[in-house]
Amino acid sequence: MDEELKAHAVKSVRDYMSSHDDFSIFYHLDGDGTTSAALLTKVLSSLGKNIVHYRATNYEDFKKLDVSEYTKNIIICDINVKEKELAIFNKNNLCVIDHHELIHAGGFVYLNPKMWGDETYTPCSLVVYRIFQDLLKDWDWIAAVGTVSDSGGKENKDFIAETAAKNNVKMGKDDYAYDNDFGVCASGIGAIINLYNRNGSDEALGILISSKSLEETLKNERLVSADKQVQQELNKLIEQFEAHKEVHGRVIFFDMDPRKKRYSSTLVTILSFDEKYNNSILIFITKINDKLVRINARASQVEGISLPAAFREVFKTIKGTGGGHDKAAAASIEAKDEEAFKKLLLNELETQLKVGRTG
Numbered sequence: 001m002d003e004e005l006k007a008h009a010v011k012s013v014r015d016y017m018s019s020h021d022d023f024s025i026f027y028h029l030d031g032d033g034t035t036s037a038a039l040l041t042k043v044l045s046s047l048g049k050n051i052v053h054y055r056a057t058n059y060e061d062f063k064k065l066d067v068s069e070y071t072k073n074i075i076i077c078d079i080n081v082k083e084k085e086l087a088i089f090n091k092n093n094l095c096v097i098d099h100h101e102l103i104h105a106g107g108f109v110y111l112n113p114k115m116w117g118d119e120t121y122t123p124c125s126l127v128v129y130r131i132f133q134d135l136l137k138d139w140d141w142i143a144a145v146g147t148v149s150d151s152g153g154k155e156n157k158d159f160i161a162e163t164a165a166k167n168n169v170k171m172g173k174d175d176y177a178y179d180n181d182f183g184v185c186a187s188g189i190g191a192i193i194n195l196y197n198r199n200g201s202d203e204a205l206g207i208l209i210s211s212k213s214l215e216e217t218l219k220n221e222r223l224v225s226a227d228k229q230v231q232q233e234l235n236k237l238i239e240q241f242e243a244h245k246e247v248h249g250r251v252i253f254f255d256m257d258p259r260k261k262r263y264s265s266t267l268v269t270i271l272s273f274d275e276k277y278n279n280s281i282l283i284f285i286t287k288i289n290d291k292l293v294r295i296n297a298r299a300s301q302v303e304g305i306s307l308p309a310a311f312r313e314v315f316k317t318i319k320g321t322g323g324g325h326d327k328a329a330a331a332s333i334e335a336k337d338e339e340a341f342k343k344l345l346l347n348e349l350e351t352q353l354k355v356g357r358t359g
């Protein structure tokens with residue numbers, strides 16, 4: 001790890017925040033992005049700064065964005081923004097804090113632990129917490145909720161355990177720490193985002209910002225009822241998965257009901273941690289419309305797999321875009337290519353599994 005690069009990146013982000021006054025925060029609309037935005041809010045308000053706009057963002061959004069509607073200073077967190085998309089921010093003071101793949105572009109403030117060779121899976125909320133630890137002492141639980149929500153509980157178990165002790169949270173048995181109050185809170189936030197998408201993510205952010213403690217967040221009626229509603233829906237979908245999954249050795253395909261597409265990512269994550277399927281690679285396929293098919297893939301507990309690498313190989317033959325993390329990734333393909341995609345991906349994943357076993 002290159003400590004000098006790390007110190008430089010941390011300083012550049014801190015300098016960026018203190019040298020400007022008005023900010024817009026673009027945050028990924030999932031649990032990790034939402035908690036990252038809540039932590040950045042705490043940082044900026046303790047520095048006496050203004051946040052003029054928030055925008056819950058999804059990966060596709062940059063194509064249709066009019067940046068002139070926002071402040072000159074823009075912070076992007078937890079979004080795998082592509083180098084070619086950065087052009088729309090040419091006139092902005094941009095700061096990107098992320099934990100996805102590295103961007104190789106200059107002219108803006110950038111921090112990603114991969115820059116200094118840290119390959120630990122560190123969710124963005126924990127990255128933000130560590131940059132501003134001195135200002136975020138009372139808000140460590142927000143970083144713990146974000147970390148658990150992004151399946152980072154296992155790789156960051158020391159941080160989770162310390163934060164649990166500090167906040168009187170009883171640790172459970174689960175490796176990923178889903179079975180404690182951080183997990184419960186993450187589940188509520190995930191649920192409200194599932195139900196109301198961008199608006200749900202905005203609402204969760206509001207709840208996090210206005211709550212004084214984890215306890216208060218856990219009692220929030222909106223989060224509690226969203227969680228209950230989503231849980232019922234997920235139970236039904238798990239039955240459908242059991243009945244209709246397509247098993248090819250350790251690779252399992254499942255066609256999601258398009259009307260339930262917003263559950264796809266949560267469902268595939270839950271199943272990938274279920275002991276029945278944690279040795280499998282799960283590929284969920286959702287037909288968005290006549291032309292577009294969305295892929296959600298998980299190999300949460302499978303060694304030696306890189307889903308983005310598998311997608312890249314497949315996209316040498318058919319058209320598609322995608323990315324994410326080694327064990328959790330998403331892609332879009334053309335509807336007409338679905339069968340070809342499945343064949344190519346299966347082949348690619350079987351190759352990775354074989355190499356992983358012998359190598």
Ligand SMILES: [Mn+2]
Pocket residue numbers: 028030031032033078
């Ligand atoms: Mn995210």
